[in-house]
Amino acid sequence: MLYIGLMSGTSLDGIDAALVEIDQQGMPHLLASHYQSYDRALQAKLFNLSQAVEVKLEDLAAFDHQLGRLYAHCCLTLLKKHNYQACDIQAIGCHGQTIRHKPRPNAFSMQIGDANIVAELTGITTVADFRRRDIAAGGEGAPLVPAFHQYAFLNDHNPRQILNLGGIANITILSQDPEHTFGFDLGPANALSNEWVEKHWQLNFDEGGAIARSGTFQPDLIKRWIAIEYFNKPPPKSTGRELFNLAQFELHTPEVNSLKKEDVLASLIELTAISISRGIEQWGYTEGELFLCGGGARNIYLVERIQHHLLNIRIGLTDDLGIPADMVEACAFAWLAYRTMNGLNGNLPNATGAKGPRVLGAIYPA
Numbered sequence: 001m002l003y004i005g006l007m008s009g010t011s012l013d014g015i016d017a018a019l020v021e022i023d024q025q026g027m028p029h030l031l032a033s034h035y036q037s038y039d040r041a042l043q044a045k046l047f048n049l050s051q052a053v054e055v056k057l058e059d060l061a062a063f064d065h066q067l068g069r070l071y072a073h074c075c076l077t078l079l080k081k082h083n084y085q086a087c088d089i090q091a092i093g094c095h096g097q098t099i100r101h102k103p104r105p106n107a108f109s110m111q112i113g114d115a116n117i118v119a120e121l122t123g124i125t126t127v128a129d130f131r132r133r134d135i136a137a138g139g140e141g142a143p144l145v146p147a148f149h150q151y152a153f154l155n156d157h158n159p160r161q162i163l164n165l166g167g168i169a170n171i172t173i174l175s176q177d178p179e180h181t182f183g184f185d186l187g188p189a190n191a192l193s194n195e196w197v198e199k200h201w202q203l204n205f206d207e208g209g210a211i212a213r214s215g216t217f218q219p220d221l222i223k224r225w226i227a228i229e230y231f232n233k234p235p236p237k238s239t240g241r242e243l244f245n246l247a248q249f250e251l252h253t254p255e256v257n258s259l260k261k262e263d264v265l266a267s268l269i270e271l272t273a274i275s276i277s278r279g280i281e282q283w284g285y286t287e288g289e290l291f292l293c294g295g296g297a298r299n300i301y302l303v304e305r306i307q308h309h310l311l312n313i314r315i316g317l318t319d320d321l322g323i324p325a326d327m328v329e330a331c332a333f334a335w336l337a338y339r340t341m342n343g344l345n346g347n348l349p350n351a352t353g354a355k356g357p358r359v360l361g362a363i364y365p366a
């Protein structure tokens, strides 16, 4: 059975689309993929929508519609590029674009991108709104990928963990006993460094981490940042750009604007590396294997800094486990659509904090 997964994450860079075959055992196999970037104007508008305290209802409704069309277009391009027909696909799993996420207490999470439009324009049944049933069951609605990691990446020997380096970093600690597998959001991966790079170099991100490597991290800054309460809060926990954004950091440590810009960037990367290693030391395995996914896996400097703080861990890419690092989250939403269409739970209560397993999402028939 074939499913499409669509993911557009907190980096606001664009849409990842994955065409996935789910075999008889429910195991996913990536067949084809497509990436469609947002143009800079849309990126800026979505960033504003996701950060502004007050948002015009008109804008929210218009972007919900525009994104629905973009998601549909992205699916159609994927099908065309790889010679598949809409009728070959059982369903699309469409994550949507998160524009607000509030952890517990009183959690909520809002994703936009009208799934009615996706179903209408593609002619394919679409599953969307994956997070809110988990929240209704007392969870945070995030992270959702740990259940997928458990299915796709569990092995039977070394302790194994999967680390996603998107805008936000999240980890899954795999266990032979599914009851013990869990995951949580660690804090910022690229969200802060991207904003800094955009502000000072007008670039989307620091290719390979070259600019950060040319700077020197500032221990005083890192000491103040790492004191943020979120880092020591025990899982289950999730976060977003509501907490980890540059404006907030500039308010907290205004001296960043009088320091060398490369040094501040190196410090932001060091914060990511240290918060990840501390999270793993407190709640994960400090030995065994750590497989990376998400765009930040291509930031060689960041990966080196993570390795520096976790000397006993062997770091690899999920490419070695059969799914390219860039496509893991999109594959996860294809798999989540399969779960929903078959009446199976998609969340891992240990990761989200929900009262129990739940079938996630709403189905928009073709």
Ligand SMILES: Nc1ncnc2c1ncn2[C@@H]1O[C@H](COP(=O)(O)OP(=O)(O)OP(=O)(O)O)[C@@H](O)[C@H]1O
Pocket: 008, 009, 010, 011, 012, 013, 164, 165, 166, 167, 168, 169, 190, 194, 204, 205, 206, 207, 208, 209, 293, 294, 295, 296, 297, 298, 299, 300, 329
């Ligand atoms: N070649 C590269 N060098 C350095 N960084 C890179 C490279 N390619 C991608 N990235 C980083 O990865 C980011 C995109 O990662 P990804 O697409 O996994 O994020 P996301 O899915 O939007 O986020 P999240 O997982 O938090 O929802 C880019 O914004 C950039 O910071």
Ligand SMILES: CC(=O)N[C@H]1[C@@H]2OC[C@@H](O2)[C@@H](O)[C@@H]1O[C@H](C)C(=O)O
Pocket: 009, 010, 098, 101, 109, 141, 142, 143, 144, 145, 146, 164, 166, 167, 168, 169, 170, 185, 238, 239, 240, 329
């Ligand atoms: C609310 C939201 O969109 N959260 C994202 C974000 O990006 C990474 C991390 O924070 C994770 O919690 C989640 O995405 C993945 C797909 C998840 O739910 O597992």
